[in-house]
Amino acid sequence: TQACLSAIDAAGALNAFVHKTPEIALEQARAADARLAAGDAPAMCGLPVGIKDLFCTKGVPSQAASAILEGFKPEYESTVTSKLFDAGSVMLGKLNMDEFAMGSSNETSVYGNAVNPWRRGNDDTALTPGGSSGGSASAVAADLCLAATGTDTGGSIRQPCAFTGTVGIKPTYGRCSRWGIVAFASSLDQAGPMTKTVRDAAIMLEAMAGHDPKDSTSADLAVPNFEAMLTGDIKGKKIGIPKEYRLDGTPDEIVKLWDDGTAMLKDAGAEIVDISLPHTKYALPAYYVIAPAEASSNLARYDGVRYGHRTTLAAGDGITEMYEKTRAEGFGHEVQRRVMVGTYVLSAGFYDAYYNRARRVRALIKKDFDDVFAAGVDAILTPATPSAAFGLGEMNDEDPVKMYLNDVFTVTVNLAGLPGISVPTGVDAQGLPLGLQLIGRPWEEGDLLNTAYALE
Ligand code: GLN
Numbered sequence: 443t444q445a446c447l448s449a450i451d452a453a454g455a456l457n458a459f460v461h462k463t464p465e466i467a468l469e470q471a472r473a474a475d476a477r478l479a480a481g482d483a484p485a486m487c488g489l490p491v492g493i494k495d496l497f498c499t500k501g502v503p504s505q506a507a508s509a510i511l512e513g514f515k516p517e518y519e520s521t522v523t524s525k526l527f528d529a530g531s532v533m534l535g536k537l538n539m540d541e542f543a544m545g546s547s548n549e550t551s552v553y554g555n556a557v558n559p560w561r562r563g564n565d566d567t568a569l570t571p572g573g574s575s576g577g578s579a580s581a582v583a584a585d586l587c588l589a590a591t592g593t594d595t596g597g598s599i600r601q602p603c604a605f606t607g608t609v610g611i612k613p614t615y616g617r618c619s620r621w622g623i624v625a626f627a628s629s630l631d632q633a634g635p636m637t638k639t640v641r642d643a644a645i646m647l648e649a650m651a652g653h654d655p656k657d658s659t660s661a662d663l664a665v666p667n668f669e670a671m672l673t674g675d676i677k678g679k680k681i682g683i684p685k686e687y688r689l690d691g692t693p694d695e696i697v698k699l700w701d702d703g704t705a706m707l708k709d710a711g712a713e714i715v716d717i718s719l720p721h722t723k724y725a726l727p728a729y730y731v732i733a734p735a736e737a738s739s740n741l742a743r744y745d746g747v748r749y750g751h752r753t754t755l756a757a758g759d760g761i762t763e764m765y766e767k768t769r770a771e772g773f774g775h776e777v778q779r780r781v782m783v784g785t786y787v788l789s790a791g792f793y794d795a796y797y798n799r800a801r802r803v804r805a806l807i808k809k810d811f812d813d814v815f816a817a818g819v820d821a822i823l824t825p826a827t828p829s830a831a832f833g834l835g836e837m838n839d840e841d842p843v844k845m846y847l848n849d850v851f852t853v854t855v856n857l858a859g860l861p862g863i864s865v866p867t868g869v870d871a872q873g874l875p876l877g878l879q880l881i882g883r884p885w886e887e888g889d890l891l892n893t894a895y896a897l898e
Contacts, residue, residue: 443471443532446490450534450586453559458571458581460495460553461503462535470532477530485669486649487530492581492590495536496543496574497523497633498622502533506624507551508541510772511750520622521654522591522633529649534587538577541774542741543598543626546848547837548576550776558606558831559584562872569831569874572602572848578636579606589637589646593623595630596729597852600864603636604826604877607866609643609898610636611891614884615859616661617647619654627736628659630729630856640865640895644668647887663885671888676896677711682819686722687851689828696825696876699868703823703878703897706867710896717819719810722854724803729853730846731787731800737777738784744772779842808858815883821893824851826864826877851879861887865894 447467450459467490474488498504498516505511523533538556540548547570548555558571558580571580575592579602582590592599594612603610611634618633625631635646648669653662683704688697708714746752746768753767773781787796814822828850837845855862861884864877878897882890 443467443488443490443534446534446587449584453584453586456557456559456580456584456586457554458538458556458577458584458586459492459535460507460538460577463502463533466502467532467534470527474530474532484528484530485645486526488532489530489588490532490534491526492534492537492578492587493523494575494578494591494593495539496593496624497591498624499523499533499536503536504624505552505750506542507539507553508772508774508777509552509751510744510769514750516622518622521619521656522623522650525652526591526649531649537575537581537590540574540576541777542624542737543574543593543595544737544776544780545573546597546601546845547832547834548573549834550774552774555834556580557834560606560831560874562874565872567833570605570834572605572831574598575602575636579603579608582606582608582636582638589635589642591633591650592636593631593633594856595626596733596856597849599634599636600826600852600862600877600879601848603864604866605831605875607875608636608638609640609863609865609894610634611643611647611863611887612855612861613647613651613887614861616659617651617861617885617887619652619657619660621654621656625740627733628740629736630733640891640898641669641672643863644672644891661885666888668888668891671892672895673892674896676707676893679712679820679893680818681707681712681714681893682717682814682822683714684717684719684722684822684824686719687824689850692825692828695870696828699876699878700823700825703867706897707823707893715819717814717822719814719854721803721806721810725807725854725857726846726850728800728803728807729849729857730783731796732804732857734780734784735788735797736784738781738788741777741781744769776842804857807854811858811860811881820883821890822881824879824881826851826879830870830874830876855881860884861890863890863894865897867897
């Protein structure tokens with residue numbers, strides 16, 4: 443714990459930790475020592491981790507990297523962090539992220555962006571660690587913590603992991619409780635571990651997962667011992683390669699990474715099959731209707747009354763001005779854009795044309811996956827991202843769709859509620875890490891982790 447705390451102090455330039463909790467960490471570390479001495483050694487005992495700022499942590503600033511939650515210190519602990527603490531984890535602090543988890547580069551954070559510890563060859567250009575869980579990815583990659591929590595609504599665990607050479611799994615929707623996690627798009631949000639290895643991800647996921655009566659969408663299913671399922675034996679497993687993920691313009695090195703990963707699984711005894719997920723091309727537009735719609739509803743609670751920031755009222759201001767000014771001051775550009783898009787697609791005249799249509803498309807996307815799994819496919823292999831980490835400031839805020847295109851391979855998994863894992867499997871010509879994604883059957887994270895283990 444002390445080594446991590448020193449590493450965090452020395453790596454301030456990465457801007458990965460936005461709030462450090464050394465007192466809590468040392469107290470938890472001492473408690474972990476006592477548990478170990480008493481012969482009680484839970485899976486995460488004494489392991490120092492970082493927590494994404496989206497998780498409510500009792501008495502510790504939890505701002506979702508937004509100005510509107512300035513000064514917010516929850517009175518309660520999220521279920522996932524409680525479970526991690528019960529399993530002996532040590533919290534080093536809160537990690538940077540895109541504001542309200544909206545973004546793919548960590549650049550929408552009120553704290554300024556986290557920085558990727560990797561560089562392109564000898565070029566010193568600072569790169570994004572990805573987003574929204576960019577601080578988590580940067581901290582794990584730079585050895586500031588042993589692991590971190592992330593959340594994934596449309597790729598926010600998997601894309602940053604691919605950009606930083608780390609492992610991240612978005613579990614099946616409902617595997618981890620969402621209670622105490624600041625809501626972005628409730629039907630898509632899931633928490634998951636971001637780690638250095640597949641084995642670490644298996645251990646940490648088991649500690650985070652489980653039924654929670656406080657989240658009605660959390661599944662009442664036993665959590666398997668995921669680590670015990672890592673045999674590396676994938677003989678006879680059927681791995682699907684979806685042709686719709688072969689997008690025009692995908693860089694050669696991503697195509698090669700995908701081909702190499704396919705060959706590796708084949709060498710390990712898997713059967714490779716070509717598959718079709720015909721509605722894939724509608725996933726990104728459907729996601730960028732559904733996610734903002736849910737966000738506009740979830741973010742209605744930030745009204746200057748209940749949490750965080752409240753504007754300074756001028757003479758004559760009424761409650762409407764209070765709401766308007768508070769929200770104009772407290773929300774950044776991207777969040778405002780999402781609230782406007784979401785409000786528009788949910789409005790009486792457009793609801794059927796946009797929101798309901800997107801929901802129908804979502805059902806078709808889920809059916810594509812159901813059909814492939816029903817035909818015997820065990821897991822699907824795709825690239826995790828369409829490129830390696832890009833430079834900070836390289837994506838123009840004027841053209842948000844360019845940034846949204848980063849999520850082209852990841853959002854399908856959230857729309858279908860499936861587990862997906864990003865595994866680092868190679869580097870590009872400049873030495874930057876690249877990742878592949880494996881998508882599994884619902885509730886079969888153990889199997890998925892084992893396939894990832896064979897690929898690692
Ligand atoms: N980049 C996506 C978005 O901006 C995904 C975010 C996430 O998974 N939290 O919505």
